[in-house]
Amino acid sequence: MYLIPLEHIAYIFIPVAVVAYVYFKWLGNTYEVAVASLRMIVQLLLIGYVLIYLFENDSVLLGLSVIVVMITVSSLITLRNIEQKSMHVYGIIFVAIALGGTVNLFLVIDWVLALDPLYEPKYVIPLAGMIYANAMNSVSLAAERFSNEIHVNSYEKARAVALKASLIPRINAFLAVGLVSLPGMMTGQILSGVDPLIAVRYQIVVMAMIIGSSGLSVICYLYLMRQLPKP
Numbered sequence: 001m002y003l004i005p006l007e008h009i010a011y012i013f014i015p016v017a018v019v020a021y022v023y024f025k026w027l028g029n030t031y032e033v034a035v036a037s038l039r040m041i042v043q044l045l046l047i048g049y050v051l052i053y054l055f056e057n058d059s060v061l062l063g064l065s066v067i068v069v070m071i072t073v074s075s076l077i078t079l080r081n082i083e084q085k086s087m088h089v090y091g092i093i094f095v096a097i098a099l100g101g102t103v104n105l106f107l108v109i110d111w112v113l114a115l116d117p118l119y120e121p122k123y124v125i126p127l128a129g130m131i132y133a134n135a136m137n138s139v140s141l142a143a144e145r146f147s148n149e150i151h152v153n154s155y156e157k158a159r160a161v162a163l164k165a166s167l168i169p170r171i172n173a174f175l176a177v178g179l180v181s182l183p184g185m186m187t188g189q190i191l192s193g194v195d196p197l198i199a200v201r202y203q204i205v206v207m208a209m210i211i212g213s214s215g216l217s218v219i220c221y222l223y224l225m226r227q228l229p230k231p
Contacts, residue, residue, distance in 0.1 A: 019120070051125065056118070057062030059187045067105075067128050071098045074136035079084040081140050083147045093222040096139055101131045104209050112205055130185075130206065131213045134170075138214035138223050142166035144221060159222045166218045177207065 020033035030173060047224060055068065075094040079085055082093075106129055109115050142162040149158035182190075185206050189199040 016081045054125055055121045058121060062125055063121060065121050066125060067102075067132075070128060070132045071101070074132050075212065076141045078136050078143060082143045089226070092145070092221060092228075093139060096221035097132060097135045098106075099220050100215070101135045101213045103127075103215040103216060105131050107212075108205065108209050127209070131209060133208045135213045135217035138166045138170065138211060140216050141169075142218040142221060146225065155226055159226075162222060163218055167211070170214055174211065176205065177203075183207065191201065 016033070016037055020037065022029060023033045071094060074097055075090060078093050078097070079090050080090060105124070108127055108131075109120075109124055110118060113123060135173075142165065145165040146158050146162035149161045150171065153161070173183070180217070183203050185204070186199045188204040189202065190196055
């Protein structure tokens, strides 16, 4: 696979710099895009070294620790976009992401890939990252929409609107794949020399896994939010 020179990577940040500047000017001197970009670079460089260690270490306990960290951090990131910030709400988010994500992770590694042994770091860690990250994004969308709708609508109406809004990106991706877009994982496999038909099988699994984990996490979150008093 072609190794991108480090200096060439800088070229793709030219449009990012434009976006960061306009974001800075229009939103009132906020450095969010710049800070997020810097964090992304640092975090990816660090995780590259961490993954080398994880892939060489088949400790199940270590793998479980990584998954718990993923769920914990994704829950914290989701909480920052919600009006009601409390440990109770955080607990609801944590349970929702953990339940919806872990069910799908188990199905993929045990039933779809049929891994033996069940924990193989090079499969489990990347798949867990995709699952919990997408569950986080969908719960974030649902939570933000639900918190707005619950002020003016019944729980049932707010729940329906939030569920639909949270799954729009996932459903759009299903409708557009192959016609408008070639998903990232499939593109990466093809660029690395994998047969396109093999890459397609993996991509089908990944996309179903993502909408399954996202949807289940959102459903769990919205169901558990019913017990909270209306703000």
